[in-house]
Amino acid sequence: MTNNTAYAELMAYQRQTEALAKVAERLGWDQETMMPRGGAEQRGEEMAAIEGVLHARRTNPQIAQWLADADAVDEVAAAQLYHIDRAYRRAVKVPGDLAEALARLTSVAQGIWAGARAADKVADFLPTLAEVIALKRQEAACLAEGGDLYDALIDDYEPGATAETLGDMFDRMRPRLVALRAAVLECEAPPALQGHFAQEAQLRLARDLASAFGYDWSRGRIDLAVHPFSSGGGDDSRITTRVVESDPFNCIYSTIHEVGHSSYELAIDPDYALTPLGHGVSMGVHESQSRIYENQIGRGRGFTTWMHGQMVERFGALNVDGPEGFYRAVNRVQPGFIRTEADEVHYNLHIMMRFDLERALIRGDLAVNDLEAAWNDRLLADFGVAVDRPAHGMLQDVHWSVGLFGYFPTYTLGNVYAGCLNKAMRAAVPDLDAALARGDTSAATGWLREAVQRHGGLRQPRATIAAACGFEPDEGPLLDYLEAKFRDLYRL
């Protein structure tokens, strides 16, 4: 076998594996948006079966042979082989029955979480969460080979990151965020947006916002789900949103956030379709796209000026004072329960709390039965608010039910990357706010598409951001941006 033949065979094999992984992801989407409730247990069997197929393919010893024989003739081939090698080495560490058990359990656990959240009953979820954590700890032990369990899980979402480096970064960020929060909360809060905003009109606005951000409807769609998410890639990447009729910002910013994720997937070079390069390269880089769409663009003075006009047109007079009052309402800083609804000042403090709690859960330093108390104590200490119901507390997010431990810190890493990208984008694109004030995001999204999105998994996560920015990423630009924005808003 020539080296080129080995590479071609490996890529053909990989292409089928990627197609099957897309199938599994589409089933997950269906489960959250379309599936009748009674189908949950059967869906668990289906997810376990396809996970079994994927695991068998990913651990096929032939892959090792192909990897040994194949030559990296160029940068793209080298990157493909890097990802395949990494995934193979990961897969062979986890026994097939554990992978299937995790797929089956997390598929069912998601429904149990949704039920417990709707009923506001922590006790309904705890036994299942305990099982999920037990299996994730088993998986982590297989992956860590004696190393730190939590690091092994982080590595799935953010290659190259560790709890130590992330924790150090959080420690550097925390004092400036806490100081900014304190200064802001001493000021009088601007008026919040109030009123009743009908679901149908919000969903129409959500569609128009997605269009404004260039979402490709021929390769996507939007639906309602309990927890907004984006799903899929290549030529089919869908988003979900949710609606609270008293708070249109929930739907608006969930939608823009998920459009950021989906747009990244849809913008990747079509030559990488159904290959390891055909995905967002890490969750941190993924979040950098969703967060810059949502915050640096979507919550900026320019874009909110346009959005104010849209809101007035659709919902009539608002209780805020013109575009500037709307901008201030959008960016109102307020301690709250819900991460996804948090303002930019509080958001990363939510993440730091999750990071500490889940690290303790995985390391075995916190028992599942003590989680609710630990959560509520920490929220009170950090935010000064007492959780009023579990759906506003430890039941608010889907992540842990589906086994996503090590994922939360990538949200703040994404914010840090978004801060860097925003700095570079503003330098590269003059008069961006003037275009955004007309609802024209094309210069911003076009820059991100060229600088970041189209490259998919070609470069390492940090290198992807560094190449886009022209400098090594750190937390500085994000903190500078937050301080400048909120000092201006609150006239500090």
Next chain:
Amino acid sequence: MTNNTAYAELMAYQRQTEALAKVAERLGWDQETMMPRGGAEQRGEEMAAIEGVLHARRTNPQIAQWLADADAVDEVAAAQLYHIDRAYRRAVKVPGDLAEALARLTSVAQGIWAGARAADKVADFLPTLAEVIALKRQEAACLAEGGDLYDALIDDYEPGATAETLGDMFDRMRPRLVALRAAVLECEAPPALQGHFAQEAQLRLARDLASAFGYDWSRGRIDLAVHPFSSGGGDDSRITTRVVESDPFNCIYSTIHEVGHSSYELAIDPDYALTPLGHGVSMGVHESQSRIYENQIGRGRGFTTWMHGQMVERFGALNVDGPEGFYRAVNRVQPGFIRTEADEVHYNLHIMMRFDLERALIRGDLAVNDLEAAWNDRLLADFGVAVDRPAHGMLQDVHWSVGLFGYFPTYTLGNVYAGCLNKAMRAAVPDLDAALARGDTSAATGWLREAVQRHGGLRQPRATIAAACGFEPDEGPLLDYLEAKFRDLYRL
């Protein structure tokens, strides 16, 4: 290995295969209801990949060993082994690359058909249809092993049936149907229902009709699709419908028809879930359920009395004279283009025409390029109507695009079985029309559930019907029913 171990291992293996087949079916549903158009090509790759997995599993030589070692300890085990053996012998005859090519092509062909139908352009579909036929002929040649190609394809949908036995039955049916048609068409037609029936109101009615037929919403859902179908089984069987605002019967009877299919799947003994017994046993038996729901129940005088009240309540005064006028409008006999909209007198004549055309296509006696002319000539000869546009002619149905050759005759076989079941059900359930006139279908659907549906694949298709009826099925009861119904309606 003890014999019981072999059986247990085989069934565990089979369970995973069945779960993966459910995944493939769910993807097919998604493609027709939810998938953005641009995802079509990628979906073809996904379908091919999962078809490759299924084919590899279904041809695993270990199955032959298990089959040789396993003992049928009871009737259920014997039936399971029968189905597994039959499926294995079928699967090993078809090369994996052909199975994958068929999955890839038919996945894409469906979209091409839908586009050609929307644009009314036969030429847009012909090259693809030619490819589908070429691959189906290849597949049939593998299956037939020297026998008749078309018989080999029929066997997939109706084990035990052949073109000869079906053709003989059609020949016996044709004179009585033609005579009934001629007698009816000499009479003055009753007034047709006219008006504008808004899509939203029709969809609400469709949901309520499904509920009236006992559809289990906790394990199903209804969506719009170009071509109505039901999909899935076990604890997740979904239906689709379509709406024509000038003709509510399109939506109404498509819905009831698909509810019949889905109810069959959902009623099968849960002990058979994810096993070969956990499906409707053949397409003919499947159609017997959808057609008896739709026609002998749904188009009967009893149920249409209730439905008339529903229509008046939802749409206001109708242009027909009370429940009896509505019953006559529902059952108005009129030569028409569209099979799915045909009255009970014409329906089987549509099928006989498809049967002859597709048999000629598969046997190589009719070229694809001559199909449109052959279709239009035959429709003119049999129905006295000239096809006005391809969407009303050979582009009307999805079947051939997805490779369903040999499937059409099972519709008439289903009608024949429905005729037998209706005779037995009416004998077993007194005063059925009185209950149906109150919108209460529970006695009818309950009888069908017990007599047919819950048994799934336990017995052979004909034996399933014979056991339910207490007599050997033939076309007599259907023709007696049609003659009695339409002689009464048209006062012949």
